Structures are given as structure tokens and as C-alpha cells.
Amino acid sequence: MTATTIAPGRQLPVVITSPVAVWFEDGWTVTKRNLIKLKRSPDMLVFAVLQPIMFVLLFSQVYGGAIQVQGTDYTQFLMAGIFAQTVVFGATFSGSAMAQDLKEGLIDRFRTLPMSASAVLVGRTNSDLVLNSISMAIMMLTGLAVGWRVNSSPLEFLAGVALLLLFSYAFSWVMALLGMSVKTPEVINNASFMILFPLTFISNAFVPSDTLPLVLRVFAEWNPVSSLVQAARQLFGNVGSAPVPDIWTMQHPILTVLIGITVMLVVFVPWSVNKYTRISAK
8 A cells, every 4th residue: 555645744545446346346337327227217126027927827727727737726836836937038138238229329428438348237237136026026926916825934035045046146137138138128029939939938937847758858958047947946836746857957956956046146247347348449
């Protein structure tokens, strides 16, 4: 640490802030900016919450009577799938927001500021985590209204919620990279749905995977969303006596999801930061 002399016998110390502290401060500043933007655009939150509520009512009340699941009630079987679908779909906001910021030239303005290159991405994914947390809370209230119940300990319940949100946070980095890779914000919707629909619907989220044709069943059993759904069912106590496929990912879903989260963060966080750095340097 150095000091600057301002008068004989008196010195004013120069405060040196650590790079880690600066990084956290930059990330929090951008996170706060995105949350304020969300507060000023409540329609984004409303539609983000209405879509999963619609899926709950549609599948539980319209299709629930026609879908039978061995060993458990369909509503108990369904809700973990709805939760997983909600957090995966919620992660797309990172991609669409990054694509929109690039189009509007906001990244150019950020480039002129003395801030960490990753702060924009950290703030974007953090704000999406907050949005997903709000959606999750409302989804659970909706589930309780249609008959869903948690049949596990409070600690297991909290672990299930944390696992869902952590997966959504990791997946938001994947979508942020996709948002920076497309040419226009309009493309991100089509591109993301090409990824999200197979992941969520060719899984065990809405029907048991053993009811699917062979090729789709194999895809569903190794689908990371299926592992997330199965892990949530276990932690919420909603498995019942339903048979579990004799596949490693289904027999060890929690460990599978943790491995998947780690891989996504290790691969896509530096990849996204590097992509953002190259874009902002143009």
C-alpha cells in the first residue's frame, strides 16, 4: 500500500480494493440494474408466471384424468416435471436479454465503463435466478391448490428447491452464450425452443419414460432434464412406488444433476465470458 502526502506530518492512505471485491460490486450493480428494469416491466414477470400455471392446470385438470402413472397419483408425478420445465424455460431470459442488449448497443456503452468483463453476464444470470425463484414460489402455491403435497423432510424439500434453481442458473449461462451467438433477438426464440422442447417434452416430466418408443425412451433416460425431474421427485417425496428405470442416471439422479451443473458452469461460464469479451472489443 502506498500513501499520498497532503501536508507536513500528515498522510492520506490510498485504499486499494481487491479485484474480487470489485468483481462482486460490478456484478451486483448490473444485477440491481436488471431487477429495476424488471420492476418497471411487470408484464415480463406476469407472463413468466402465467405460462407454468397454465401448464399445471392444463395437465392436472384436463389431461390428468386420462393419464395413469403406476404407483403414484398423476398430480404428485406431474409437479416435479412442471418445476423443471419452469426453471429451464426461465433460463432463456438470459439469452434473449443478451441478444437485445447487443442489438440496442448497450454492450458498447458498458465497454466504456471501468467494469469487469463478466459483470454483465453475472448480473444477467443473477437476475434470472431471482425471476425463477419468484416463479418457483408461485408454482408451488399453484401445485398445493391442485392437490400436490411434499412428502419429505423440510431439509429435503429445501434441497430440492436449491437443486432446481442451481440447475436453472447453470443453464442460463448456456442460453446467454446462445444469445450472444445469434444475429438478432428474433432468432433466439426459435433457436431456444429447438433446444428446450426436446429436453422438456422428450423426458419423464409429463409421462413415464417407459411409455415412450425405444429411441425416445433412450433419449429420455439420458436426458439431463429427466434426471432433474427424478431428483426433484425424490427430494419432494413424490416418487411413491412408481418403478424407476434401471439406468445409472435414473438410479442416481441427484448426483447426475450435480455433475451436469458442474460441467455447465465449468464449460459455459468461461466460454460466455470469452465470447462477451471478444464482442465488446469490436
